[in-house]
Amino acid sequence: MLTVLFAAGAARWPTYEPHLRAAMAEAGLAARLVTDCAPEQADYIVFAPGGDLVDFTPYTRCKAVLSLWAGVEKIVGNQTLTQPLCRMVDPALTAGMVEWVAGHVLRHHLGMDRHIVNPGHRWDALPPPLAAERPVTILGMGELGRACGQALAALGFPVTGWSRSPRQVPGLRCLSGDDGLAQALACGQIVVTLLPATPETANLLDAARLALLPRGAVVLNPGRGTVIDDAALLAALDSGQLGHATLDVFRVEPLPQDHPFWAHPGVTVTPHIAAETRAPSASRVVAENIRRSEAGEPLLYLVDRARGY
Ligand code: NDP
Ligand code: OXD
Numbered sequence: 219m220l221t222v223l224f225a226a227g228a229a230r231w232p233t234y235e236p237h238l239r240a241a242m243a244e245a246g247l248a249a250r251l252v253t254d255c256a257p258e259q260a261d262y263i264v265f266a267p268g269g270d271l272v273d274f275t276p277y278t279r280c281k282a283v284l285s286l287w288a289g290v291e292k293i294v295g296n297q298t299l300t301q302p303l304c305r306m307v308d309p310a311l312t313a314g315m316v317e318w319v320a321g322h323v324l325r326h327h328l329g330m331d332r333h334i335v336n337p338g339h340r341w342d343a344l345p346p347p348l349a350a351e352r353p354v355t356i357l358g359m360g361e362l363g364r365a366c367g368q369a370l371a372a373l374g375f376p377v378t379g380w381s382r383s384p385r386q387v388p389g390l391r392c393l394s395g396d397d398g399l400a401q402a403l404a405c406g407q408i409v410v411t412l413l414p415a416t417p418e419t420a421n422l423l424d425a426a427r428l429a430l431l432p433r434g435a436v437v438l439n440p441g442r443g444t445v446i447d448d449a450a451l452l453a454a455l456d457s458g459q460l461g462h463a464t465l466d467v468f469r470v471e472p473l474p475q476d477h478p479f480w481a482h483p484g485v486t487v488t489p490h491i492a493a494e495t496r497a498p499s500a501s502r503v504v505a506e507n508i509r510r511s512e513a514g515e516p517l518l519y520l521v522d523r524a525r526g527y
Contacts, residue, residue, distance in 0.1 A: 220249040221259045222508065223277075226266035226286050228253065230497075237497040238264070241505035247512065262508050263301075267292035274298040281511050284504050285521075286495050288362070289442060291415035294526050303521040304507055310496035312365045315412075318440055318492040319366040320373070322464045323408055326436040327352050327375075349374035355406025357399075357422070358441060359385045359392060360527075362493070363412040378402045382418075403430040408438065414527035415442035425450040434461040440492035443468040448479075455484035466492040 224231055224238070231253055242249045249261075257276035265271065266286040274283070275298045282302045285293065290305045325331070328346045336342075354370050356363045359381035367377045371389040378391045380402040385392045393402050403409065409431060413419045423437070423446040431437075437460060439446055448469070454460040464486040465479060471490055479485045507517050521527065 220247060220261040220508070220512070221255055222249050222251050222262045222264060223255055223260040223280075224251060224253050224264045225269050225271040226264050227269045230266065230286070233497045234264075234501060237501035238504065241501035242508070244502070245505040245509040247505060247508055249508070262511070264504055265293060272296070272298075274301065277301070282507065282517060284507055286500055286504075288493075288495070289414055290521050290527065291442065291444075294521055294523060302517055303523070304517050304519045305521050305527075306495050306500060306503065307361050307519045308495050308500045308503055310499040311493045312362060314496075315362045315440060315493035316365050316369045318466070318488075319410055319412075319438065320369055322438050322486075323354060323370060323375070323410070324373075326408055326438075326462060326464075350376065352376075352407050353378065353405045355380065355402045355409045356390075356412060357402070357409065357445075358412035358414075359387060359390075360412065360414075363410075364390075366410060366412065378405055399427070400430055403427055404432070406435060407432055408436045410438045411441040411445050413441045413445050415444045416526035418526075420444050421447040421450075423447065423451070425453065428454040428459060431459070433459055435459075436461050437463045438465075439463070440466040443471075452478055452482065455482060460484065462486070464488065466490055 224234065238251055258278050260277050260280050263277065263280055263283045264286065265283050280301050282304060283299060285303065285305050288306045288311060290303060293299065293303065332342060352375055354375045355378045356367045357380050359379040363379060364387050367379050367387060367390045371377045378393060379387055380393050380398055382394060384394045428450055451463055455463060462484050466488045467490055473479060473487060479487055510517055
């Protein structure tokens with residue numbers, strides 16, 4: 219019988235326990251699911267940041283650490299972690315991200331705020347352009363960037379995607395490298411960042427790169443807060459270079475009460491809710507990876523420790 223240690227926070231356990239039990243049974247795995255055990259007994263660890271587990275050294279039998287989070291920046295650099303690390307790719311999380319991105323792109327594309335907050339009852343009969351006239355750029359062509367890009371393309375937006383390595387995604391124009399980034403930024407009236415937090419992506423959107431965007435562009439960041447230079451973003455909003463920023467992720471979360479983002483009229487803050495890992499589907503992903511490991515098959519969504527994502 220396998221021992222699976224749930225080290226993803228006590229608050230999540232009641233939600234996950236029934237789904238993990240069902241998923242393990244469906245996968246044909248006999249497992250003891252626990253929130254505590256002697257470290258040398260754990261065969262697998264289900265992990266999320268913020269819990270007590272920070273030293274993986276004593277988990278000598280553990281064959282893999284399975285993250286419930288898609289972003290692994292809080293664990294990938296942990297020197298005590300020698301076991302394989304898998305990140306979360308959950309169809310429900312992806313669906314949530316597509317909905318958040320599509321909703322916020324449409325908010326800005328259609329200029330919805332003008333009509334929702336209209337104290338002067340102005341009859342502002344200016345029709346918005348069609349999606350086909352609103353180029354959108356997505357930085358990051360991974361699981362989430364591709365799904366969001368294809369959903370936006372299906373609505374008619376011309377979508378340019380940018381990634382580290384060259385990619386081909388049906389329906390999207392895909393670019394990579396430094397020149398590709400400059401081209402992707404130059405055309406993006408709405409820019410969505412879906413990049414992981416790594417040393418290479420830190421402050422990627424700095425003053426110089428924000429200056430490449432068309433004047434009045436909108437930035438949506440549901441990726442990670444470190445990707446944008448906060449001071450440069452505020453300066454670009456103040457100068458009119460940026461029209462708005464909708465931010466879901468921040469360097470410090472919860473966003474401190476005195477952070478200028480809260481008060482800035484050009485910033486919308488959402489509290490890291492763009493996409494949530496959902497217990498029913500995520501439990502199936504966890505169980506499938508344990509099944510694979512036990513069957514000697516390659517693990518899904520293995521993190522490349524050197525790349526950091
Ligand atoms: P993936 O690992 O599937 O994709 C990451 C993408 O970023 C890839 O296209 C990758 O390029 C690209 N990339 C990484 N580093 C660089 C770089 N230095 N330069 C250019 N491109 C780079 O991740 P997901 O799509 O699953 O998730 C993206 C991020 O979204 C997560 O890391 C997490 O931070 C965030 N997230 C936020 C949530 C929220 O609720 N706000 C929820 C879930 C995730 P390549 O294709 O070449 O590898
Ligand atoms: C994640 C997130 O990485 O919620 O899964 O941000």
